[in-house]
Amino acid sequence: MGRGVLELIGLSRRFGEVIALDQLSFTVPPGQVFGFLGPNGAGKTTAMRAIVGVAAVDSGEVRWNGQLIDQAARSRIGYMPEERGLYPAMQVTEQLSYLARLHGLSAPRARAAAAAWSERLGIGDRGQAKIETLSLGNQQRVQLAAALVHDPELLVLDEPFSGLDPAGVDAMSEVLAERAAAGVTMLFSSHQLDLVEHLCESVAIIHRGALVAYGKVADLTASGPLRVFVRVAGDEAGRWALGLGDIAVVEKVTGGTAVLGLRNRADAQAVLDRARAAGPVEEFGFVRRKLSEVFRDAVGSPAPAMSAPGASA
């Protein structure tokens, strides 16, 4: 495998009776914002801790640049652990430059990087403050700066968005996109699926320690049951669609727009013809699934309300 590629190969880990990782394998390509999803307890944190080397696995291996990841490679990782932690009584700039130096930067370069990242993340004026005196949101920014300060080639971020205000979310999203554009390989976990859908190019979804969905967000959301949305002028209740019979099932009607489930792509034209026969068509298109739907289907949780077939408003 090529440069910048992170590979998880058959990672397994048991904690007593609990299986945290079950033959988990997937690949993270460089230069993409890559999301790592799964319900609570799915094994995301265990997998990420295994990548950065703070948790052992029972079997399997992690490869980076085609080689088993070792201590030298790990010093090129920027890691944001699930349980945030920095030295509470240490000043922000001191802390960041200390971490940068531990990752091999010279003292002057470390100080410069610490200042630059503090500035970039909007905490430039808090350089002399002790971490423990900062708000949680600002502590989170320092934590991200700590993961970025040594210009890592691989970013492993566990729930980087949790606890951030909207401005913080924007700043974090911007940094992730920019780092990905710079060619960094990145894996971040999140429960904010709308955000992930908006931000990520690709995702891996795991459940009970095993991979259940993987790929580009565009491909995943385009997959699954075929649906169209149609709006016919003057028919607020979508009555025109009741006569469609076996070519389409009405899933719901909201504000005059009907969402119809189809068996195949060819039926879409037949539906459109019927709609035009009923009146002027104001809206027509294929429905993309939301990532949250992909997620629910993949992890098999109880059916959410919106996909109940045949429901109408």
Added chain:
Amino acid sequence: MTRHWWQLTGLVAGREIAERARAKSFWIASVVLLVAVAAGVLIPAAVHGSRSTARVGLRSGSLAVVLVGDSEVLVKQKPVAGAGSPAATLAGILSQVGGLQKLYAELPPSAAARITSSGIALPIHGLTRPARGLASRITGLAAAILIYVIILTYGIRITIGVGEEKSSRVVEVLLTTLRPTQLLAGKVIGMGSLALTQVVILVGTYFALGYAVGSSAVRGAADGVVLAGALWLLLGYMFYCTAYAAAGSLINRQADAYNASLPLQLPLILGYVLAYTAVYSSNVSWFYHLLGFVPFTAPVVMPVLVAVGAAPAWQMALSVAIIVVSTVAMARLAGKIYERAILRTGSRLRVRQVLRSAS
């Protein structure tokens, strides 16, 4: 242990020193300790100077008399046949030695001996300085107390300090670039050398003041006793650094630090308490000698044994060898525990559990 290994370890040690030296409490504690040490020298010197009456001890059986004053005189006297009861003989001696003591204090020993052998009526057989005088014993006891206090004070800091990364969870960030043993070694070296600097300043102050005011605890002591105190302070401190680090490795919360380090305090307290009895006795018990070989008690026991003149060279050498070997072993154990403990979170680990997973 490559250059890179030591570089990172050095960075960790540097942070420990810088962060601790930055804290106001560090400087306050340093000044308080310094004042306490100065008071410990100056107050006894002031009190001692006014006490001119000699204390007298009679060693059972023989009729040797130990006189203790500003300087010491040990008079050994053979029993004289028909001279009456030992008490009467003693009274006779005492009537004489008041002047004798003054003489002795002012004259070199050889001259004192000449005068006493010719000019005194009582059949004094000889006049000798004791091999280890009270001043030396006091120095030995002072060294034991100092070592006891220093280890207890700084040891617990190491336990708490070692738990710092675990309790704040910063350890996960650090472990992407540091090995656990590097982190532990750097921390102990950093905290240890800072404390040692402080101790050297304190002890230096003690001696400087002691010489300046002529404190008997400093001036009258044989150099060997002072050296022994310094040697076992250093050895004991290093050994206990590793032991307290091992205790710190077992805990996740700082609140557990006192419980985890309690077992380490018990042997120290034992050696310390026994030091008070051993330092005044002429016959040190075999048990106290035995404690001199145990690395946990040797740091407080050996200076006392040396001070009372009860430690032969082979015992000193063996004790040093044991404590050095134990320090290395304890450092390894601490590293192993830390490494195992750090890669899991949760409740306090049991030593046995760690050792089992390490093997």
